[in-house]
Amino acid sequence: DVKVTQSSRYLVKRTGEKVFLECVQDMDHENMFWYRQDPGLGLRLIYFSYDVKMKEKGDIPEGYSVSREKKERFSLILESASTNQTSMYLCASSLYPLAGGTLGTQYFGPGTRLTVL
Amino acid sequence: TQLLEQSPQFLSIQEGENLTVYCNSSSVFSSLQWYRQEPGEGPVLLVTVVTGGEVKKLKRLTFQFGDARKDSSLHITAAQPGDTGLYLCAGLHSTGANSKLTFGKGITLSVRP
Numbered sequence: 001d002v003k004v005t006q007s008s009r010y011l012v013k014r015t016g017e018k019v020f021l022e023c024v025q026d027m028d029h030e031n032m033f034w035y036r037q038d039p040g041l042g043l044r045l046i047y048f049s050y051d052v053k054m055k056e057k058g059d060i061p062e063g064y065s066v067s068r069e070k071k072e073r074f075s076l077i078l079e080s081a082s083t084n085q086t087s088m089y090l091c092a093s094s095l096y097p098l099a100g101g102t103l104g105t106q107y108f109g110p111g112t113r114l115t116v117l
Numbered sequence: 118t119q120l121l122e123q124s125p126q127f128l129s130i131q132e133g134e135n136l137t138v139y140c141n142s143s144s145v146f147s148s149l150q151w152y153r154q155e156p157g158e159g160p161v162l163l164v165t166v167v168t169g170g171e172v173k174k175l176k177r178l179t180f181q182f183g184d185a186r187k188d189s190s191l192h193i194t195a196a197q198p199g200d201t202g203l204y205l206c207a208g209l210h211s212t213g214a215n216s217k218l219t220f221g222k223g224i225t226l227s228v229r230p
Contacts, residue, residue: 004159035220042222043160043205090159098216103148103167103209108159 003027004109006091012115019078021112023091031097032074033106034058034066037088049074050097081116088113120144121208121221129227133195138224140206141188147211149189151180154203154223196228 007022025032033048035058045058047066055066063085067075074093078085089112096104122141130136140149148167152160164173166182166189173180177200179192193200204224210217 009157040222043207043220045218092159098209098211098218103150103165103207103218105162105165106160106207108161110157110159 004091004093004107006089006109006112008112009110010113010115012117013078013081014117015082017078017081017116019081019114019116021076021078021089021091021114023074023076023093023109024072025074025091025093025107026072027093027095027107028071029093029095029107030071031094032068033092033094034064034074034076035090035092036060037090037111043090046076048098081114083116086114086116121206121219123204123206123221123224125224126222127225127227129229130196132198132228132230135192135194136196136226137190137192138204138226139188139190140208140221142208143187144208144210145186146208147186147216148209149182149186150207151189151191152205152207154205155201160203160205196226198228198230201226201228 004025013019034046035043037043044060046064049055049068065077091109092106094104094106124139150165151163154160164180169184169186171182177194181190206221208219
């Protein structure tokens with residue numbers, strides 16, 4: 001059974017703190033994604049990665065960075081958390097990259113609900 | 118910008134009713150997916166459609182991709198409370214090496230027993 005796990009389901013941080021959100025997948029997928037989900041705005045892509053140590057900006061990368069040191073792990077970093085980063089963060093992995101025109105299944109984790117006070 | 122408009126935004130129906138919801142765009146997509154997300158969980162893929170006019174069935178759910186590959190519909194027959202959730206469509210706009218995946222804002226469906 002495929003699995004994507006996220007380090008925390010709920011997280012409360014203070015403005016200015018450095019925040020790490022961890023995501024691990026056990027499907028040996030090369031492609032991993034970080035989204036944020038907000039009411040009325042849907043899912044928006046923050047960053048994605050096609051391979052270890054590779055990263056690409058999504059639609060809203062400002063205020064975020066990522067790290068992919070191992071194939072199974074993709075971390076989202078908020079260098080200095082702000083209140084407008086309060087959101088649900090979803091990690092996903094996929095067998096297929098977006099490039100090439102093949103839309104494969106994205107397997108999502110359960111999400112981390114981050115509140116920045 | 119490839120926008121996906123989903124409608125209606127909210128839908129509350131009685132168990133046993135039929136419903137159709139929509140995912141529309143002015144852009145052509147190479148493929149389109151529907152996901153369902155339950156509260157407290159991540160989205161789960163229901164279907165991928167690739168060919169214009171394609172129809173796929175998943176038990177009581179029928180998905181159709183528009184002939185021009187700009188829109189899609191999801192029809193649920195005899196809705197059950199277990200169908201309750203957020204339905205998201207996602208379209209892939211691909212131009213060779215550059216591809217962009219766009220999610221709609223979702224349709225919140227509530228099926229009352």
